[in-house]
């Protein structure tokens with residue numbers, strides 16, 4: 001069985017959503033990110049020396065880290081669900097293009113808000129940058145149902161997770177953003193609702 005090391009509402013939410021969507025057999029293990037300990041008191045750094053979630057552990061004890069890698073691994077295990085385009089196709093490179101953008105140009109920016117040594121001015125500038133990145137994504141989405149088109153993919157689980165960060169940090173999307181309606185659409189998926197419930201984020 002797979003084990004997902006997670007923290008509620010953190011970026012580990014994205015692989016959690018895909019584990020639910022793909023109907024995988026898995027267990028969740030909560031990580032105390034300050035103490036770097038699991039619920040049973042185990043040193044989390046022994047599991048992921050990088051010290052952050054998500055980490056996906058396999059029965060043989062090996063561990064896969066990084067949201068982008070875990071999402072694609074999971075998607076590839078359930079090809080019939082269409083969560084990732086087939087490897088080697090142009091559509092797959094388009095998906096990787098979007099995942100890389102979400103990871104390095106959006107996700108990474110949120111790290112600034114946790115750093116007490118970073119000035120409020122820099123944090124305000126970062127909020128503006130995040131809004132401009134979401135504005136680009138709103139344009140990419142346009143009238144389409146999902147980020148890559150009509151098909152729901154792992155990129156949507158990641159984008160939905162990052163959109164969840166905006167409320168936490170008081171970043172308000174403009175009322176004309178396609179992402180607002182998009183969030184509601186993704187929230188209609190039973191796998192997303194189940195995941196949010198399991199993480200205690202909704203009732």
Ligand SMILES: N[C@@H](CCC(=O)N[C@@H](CS)C(=O)NCC(=O)O)C(=O)O
Nearest residue numbers: 010011033051052053054066067068
């Ligand atoms: N590059 C990593 C970043 C993961 C990451 O930033 N995880 C955050 C939660 S969203 C975390 O666990 N932070 C705790 C820490 O770094 O101490 C990935 O994409 O998986």
